Amino acid sequence: MYFEDKRILAGIAGAIIVSAGAGFEIARWTADPAAPAEQAANAQETAHADRLALSADAIRNAGIGVEEIRAGGLGSEIVAQAMVAPSPSGEAVVTARAGGAVTRVFKRLGDPVRAGEALAIVESRDAAQIASERTAAAARATLAERNLARERYLYEQKVSARAEYESAQAEAAAAAAEARRAQAAAGAANVTSDGRGTVVASPISGRVTAESVMLGAFVQPEAELFRVADPRLVQVEASVGPADMARLAAGDRAVIELPDGKMVEGRVRSVTPTLSGDTRAATAVIDVTGGMLQPGLGVRVRLYPSVGAPSSAIVVPEDALQSVDGKDAVFIRTSQGFRAQFVTIGQRSAGRVEILSGLKPGQLVATKNAFLLKAELGKGAGEEE
Structure with missing residues (x-):
């Protein structure tokens, strides 16, 4: 009986051991696959900790500016102050064609105008005289044509001499x-249709940028009354x-930096061959290839001369450079938003900094308001912790 009980206890112990082993196996096969998945997720979060997912609307609403970077060190670009000016065909001075009193004013400062559109009417005795001379000259020409027709008929009928016919021809021509x-x-x-005044009209389309006319005022001939400028026809x-x-x-690339942070492309059209007597500087005239600029606006220009110091370095604005985890970094535009990229910087000059390594030409880098991306990246890191 004792041996039989001992065999029963041994069987129970063996079953417990087998059950424990099976439980271990089940736990291993059910728990182990979750661990690599969790590790992969953590690794993915770590790999994307330097990325920011932002939509195009969010980037635009935040006012984040993006610029395409190109190769070339600080020696291969010229930074200069510039002024937006109307091109020779982009601004018109509208004057009074005859002296007289201003009887009607159709346009005021800032109003849009079309080429040939009336800006004002000046009632003038000079205009009336010009109109009467036109009418008298037209009447004399009509009478001379009739006399010529009569003399031609008489000459063909052998009634009058050839000299009289030729005299009538000369009088008709005169x-x-x-x-x-x-x-x-x-x-x-x-001159107006009624012959009492002159129409002051704009020769170009654009907007009225200056006016010096008042209703009822007397103006002298050739006095300036309006200035009209076309913002599409400007030069820097x-x-x-x-x-x-x-x-x-001529043809060198230029980038115009506007006060609001936007960039406008341009091309050098010409450079004055002499220096200004006051500033001892030459003037580079730049044609704007995109955008509408207001004349008189002060801007900064980056010129890329065809003859420059060769360099493989990339230059970005200092505003694009941010400190992330104590390291210099810029934010590169991606399809999902932005990605922080650590870089090695070189020399600085005129608000620009050379990037010796970390970037490639053709990439899009956040320039304006790049600090917002740094703040957003830091906020995301704090939330994860």
Whole structure:
């Protein structure tokens, strides 16, 4: 009996051991697969800790500016102050064609105008005289044509002499020439249809940028009444030093930095061959290839001369450079938002800094308001902790 009980206890112990082993196996097969998944998730979070997911609307609403970077060190670009000026065909001075009193004013400062549109009307005795001369010259030309037709008929009928016919031809030609002159004078004065005044019209489309006219005021001939400028027809005039002047050529690339942080592309059209007597600087004239700039706006220009110091370094604005975890970094635009990229910097000059390593030409880098991305990245790291 004792041995039988002992065999039963041994069987129970063996079953317990087998059950324990099976439980261990079950735990291993059910728990182990979760551990690598969790480790992979943690690794993925660590790998993307330097990334920010932002939509295009969020980037635009935050006012974050992005610029495409290009190769070339500080020696391969010229930073200069410049002024937006109207091109020769982009601004018009509108004057009174004849002296008289202003009877009507159609446009005021800032109003849009079309080419040929009336800005004001000046009632003038000079205009009335021009209109009467036009009418008289037209009447004389008509009479001369009739006399010529009559003399031609008489000459063909052998009634009058050839000399009389030729005299009538000369008189008709002179009268026609006088009529054309009077018509051209009336057109140049832009005489109204009733002949009492002149129409002050804009020769170009744009906006009224200056006015010096009042209703009822008397104006002298050729007095300036309006200025009209077309914001699409502007040029940027940059002051460059004597050393930089020789490095620039027509067609060189330029980037215009606006006060609001936006960038506008341009091309150098010409560089003055002499230096200004006051500033001892040359003027680089830049054609704007995109955007609408207001004349008189002060801007900063980056010029990329065709003759420059060769360098493989990349230059970015200092505003693009941020400190992330105590290291210099910039934020690169990605399809999902931005990614922090650590870089090695070189020399600095005029608000620009060279990037010796960490970036490649053609990448898009956050420039304006890049500090917002740094703050957002830091906030995300704090939430994770």
